[in-house]
Amino acid sequence: MSGNNQSLLEILLNDSSFVNWANQSNQNDIVFWDEWINNNPKHIKTVYAAKAIINGIKFNKSQLPEEKVNSELSAIIHKISTKKNTNKIGSKKRKFLSKFLKLSALAAIGILLIILSNNVLNSSSKVIQKTGFGEIVELKLPDGTTVILNGNSQISYDKSNVRNIDLKGEAYFKVKSIPSTHAKFWVNTEDLKVEVYGTQFHVNTREEKTEVVLDEGSIHLVLDNGTTTKMIPGELVSFSKEKNTVSQKKISTELPYSLWRDGTYVFNNITLETVMKNVKQAYGVDIEFMDEELKQQLLTGGIPNQNLKICLSAIEKSTGTRIVHKDNKLTLYKNSNN
């Protein structure tokens, strides 16, 4: 029995998700472990012990003054060097071994320094911009391009090449054209590369595929499978590397693809299931439909998307549903009053 408990303690201490719970640092882990504890009340003592071990005791660590350490060091070095002179033996074999060790250690340090300096250089020149759930941020890049980053998204680029952006999540780009040099601008996703001169377009990389909607101008897409395709305004291209599927179609650009950037999702005869998928991606919540029929209900209109509470109440009002928000999960019920 106690043996079992001990191994659980060890498992918990080595579980990064549990460590997050103990430090209350990740919403998903907090929800998961709160529920786990509710379902496993007999382990409560072990859980509390593990939490206490992780949180620990915070000490005010004292450090000896540098002068003290230095003076002790010179005393020791003095001791060593005087002893050395009195009994100098140094066999040839030992000298050779010492030289060999010294050389190999130097090589090791050299390699280490190269790795370290590479890391430092890379990290210092890399710029990363991230948004939290439900947060929309308008960014100005050094070349004058505007990026509107939707919630739960990230762009990153190298300072030495600001017109080559990596994107995760969803963003709208207004690329500044540089006619004098014809400098291109690239957006890289898991699935494809968007190549442009100066134009406005929208990229969404959620759901294991990348969608690109072009508002104006023209762009080239270099898909990860090697093919290239040209887009004209009002077109939507969707490509998944995993499934290797491409679709290219004309859409009404008014529709939900880009309007999130004004703080509104606009839906025109879209199923509630699709609407909730958007909510899920923007806020990182789980969705559960208590009634399958609800999924197919159609929705038209604008929904504010910068505040989850307002967003949910707008959906509730326009669809006659009741949405319960608990522990990072949304549950949709049919409103019995309707």
Added chain:
Amino acid sequence: MESSTDKSIWLLFIAGDINAFATLFKLYYSPLHNYGLKISNNTVLTEDCLQSFFVYLYENRLKLGNVNHVKSYLFVSFRRALLKILKREKKFTSYEQIFENSKSFEFSIEELLIQQEFTKIKTTTLTKLLNSLTVREREAVYLKYYSNLKINEIAEVMSISYQSVLNTLQKAFTKLRNLVESHEIKQAFNLN
């Protein structure tokens, strides 16, 4: 200060590089000094022991062989050296005796940060409660949270198993929790 850097410095030190030796010394003198004081409560004895310990390390570097964790190796060898001296000085018969009823690893109020994740009670009270743990429990707590050693390194230093370190820490915190709770109950009644 992770082990890969430590290890390269260690290799250079073994090869006789005096600068590597100085770097090791600067990295670990202060933590070992603090650890020694916690064991012995005696500054002169700790510093004398540290002097001869580092001289011994340098002179015997070629016999030290391969060291996996530099930090825990230094902690465990220094602990052994210090206990040897203590045993001789106080004419103890065993190492265990040195720790019995001793003031080793007692904490002072100044050593505890006011902000504690673990409890909201006053630092003065927490210090008292911590000092009421057994010496072994206090050493484990000290090595884990003051010296930042990993569980397997603590096991090496205290020459006990990985599982025993976990048991010791678990026992320490369960005791602390109970003590904190009974303290809070007493306080509540006094206030009313």
